[in-house]
Amino acid sequence: MRSSHPLRARPIVIGVAEACLRCGVCCAVETHFCHVQFEEEFDERYTYVYHCLSTPDPASNQGIWLCTACHKCEEVCPYETSPLRFIEAAKAEAYKRGLAPRLLTGIIAQITSTGYLFPITPSTVRRRAELGLKPLTTEAAEELRQIALKTGLTEPRGEP
Amino acid sequence: MRRYAFFPGCFIQVRQPHLEALSRRILGELGVELVDVEGFTCCPEAVTLSVDKMSWRVMAARNLSLAEELGLDILTLCNGCLYTLRTVNQELKGDEELRGRVNDALSVIDREFRGLIRVRHFAEILIEDLERMKAHVERPLEGLRIACHTGCHILSPPEVMGFDDPYDPVILDELVEALGAEAVDYDLKTLCCGWTLSTYGSREASERLLASKLNSMRRGGATAIAVICPQCFHQFDVGQASAARRLGIEYRLPVFYYLELLALAMGFSLDEVGYRYHRVRSGEVEEALEVIG
Structure with a gap:
């Protein structure tokens, strides 16, 4: 659509x-x-x-x-x-038109669901803790989700 | 003390947290106060979100509005984050109609872009106050011959980024030489690191590009590489290791994020700067640093 x-x-x-x-x-x-x-x-x-x-x-x-x-x-x-x-x-x-690579649509889903371009892995969590860095949080992604709804970024895609 | 809203960028936060930890420590020692901002998200990344420029602008404007609330300029560690945030900041400051549309979309989360701050890259604040940085150099990196790769998105378009000449960048060379190392010239200096080829293209093309670039650096006499972008770092580190394995060629050109080099010059050990997290290491560089002491 x-x-x-x-x-x-x-x-x-x-x-x-x-x-x-x-x-x-x-x-x-x-x-x-x-x-x-x-x-x-x-x-x-x-x-x-x-x-x-x-x-x-x-x-x-x-x-x-x-x-x-x-x-x-x-x-x-x-x-x-x-x-x-x-x-x-x-x-x-x-x-x-829904012709973008699945990798790209996956990255957009990743950003709007977590706030980060890359998945937070167990290795990320462990290494940040070892280095004394604060854990990464994903609460802010809710605002990105609302923006995406407003702009239509995450609407279903497909051939007209 | 200079204060900034700290925007490490999600590549460093997620994949290279040792660079975040080191940056906090080193910039702090140079008198730069980094303020953590609750709610910062992916900048968002320009190559991906170019499919919907309005969403890209609104999400970037949201990050900018968070720093505006604190009255702080943003300081980032990433060329890509700089590209997105500076481009959108400039576009919205200069286009009232566009700013109105972006703010209409931002209103769903009760935020507003007002155009009150600037977006800075750490390399800019270092070069602007070079003498302050040089005063912290306790162990000049004499004997290290470094090929500087500035990266694409901090250079272009120059009328927006305003960092250096995209055809002949020299600022990173100046920063490297301020540490006592030698910045070598090489003919493919402005060639991209090839990040998107390894993401959306073929691995073979990415490796051909890396081979050309690394050979050019070697011909220039380099023993190591300096970068100011985490994705370039990844490409020259993980990408180089992969290319060397598959092509059967050992380039042995370790890459250093500039703040790692600065830390070494300030007297930190290789272990303290996170060298153990690097895929490509070199006895030549390790010995040179041992000689320096």
Whole structure:
């Protein structure tokens, strides 16, 4: 079900894909380039950014999840486009349509149920005690849960 | 005494609590008072929550509002937390309409973002008062040759983060040299540590990246790595150990969170800084520290 929540209304940034000239600078300057270029399928002629911008349905491209929002692509782009904005818009669209990886939806559930990005394990508890640190508490997560209800973050997702 | 609302970040709290314990001790000795804030949660992490920017902003604004209630700037130990909290703080301070929408969502928990504080990274307050820090150095780390990896999210976008030049970062080098160590130059200095590749991508790609980066550091003459971000620390420590095992190459480049290096220079032992929790250790570095005494 596509959400109609007013706080989440955002179009895909089509303009970025149209403005990009596929020059490859964002992924080809080795001293300041996109780390995703280390994935085997990419090289100087077929770059990660080109891959993200040229897929017919960007939201269904699993490659978008490799972007870490480091901003290097927009910093080096000689034409001042922002592939990052395009990729983030594609991620948002994918999330709305239920296409996000289960790992990501699991992390969101983890944050809204505990307040922490990572699970508090017995090892965490033991090591914190050994170091004389206060135990971690999860009460504040209730406020995150209420925020998520308000913004629609944890609404059911799926294809429209 | 400078007082801050202490935001260790959940990666350190959950996975690397020895860094939290050490940070509390070292920053305290430098005259920085860290105030614990009841109710701080995950910043939240920008890569994950980029799927819903409004939720990201509202949850970050909630953390900011908690520090505002205490009238304290936030001090964080993590580049990622800095990125989220500083970006949202700046966006909401500068956009009344957006601030109104965020505060409307925050009203369900009776909170309000007012835009009263700043968000700081510990490296910023150290470089701003370098002489105070240098006065605490009792054992200069002479002989250590360190490759500095500043990390992506404290550098970019520079108009928001304002920490250092994203093309040629030097501040961490200055901090390392203030301890008496040598900061070496290397050609892949601004390449990402590859954290998201190890999370959402392929392990092979993450290892190829690490191999390139570690080889570049070695070519530069480094015997150790310095970082100011817990996720970069994890990648260069656990990731390096994993890559070395699978690729059959021993890089032996131990990584130090900067405050560990500072503690060593202040006279702490390797055991006291938590070196036993590191996966990658090096006899070369241990011997160098023994020589220093």
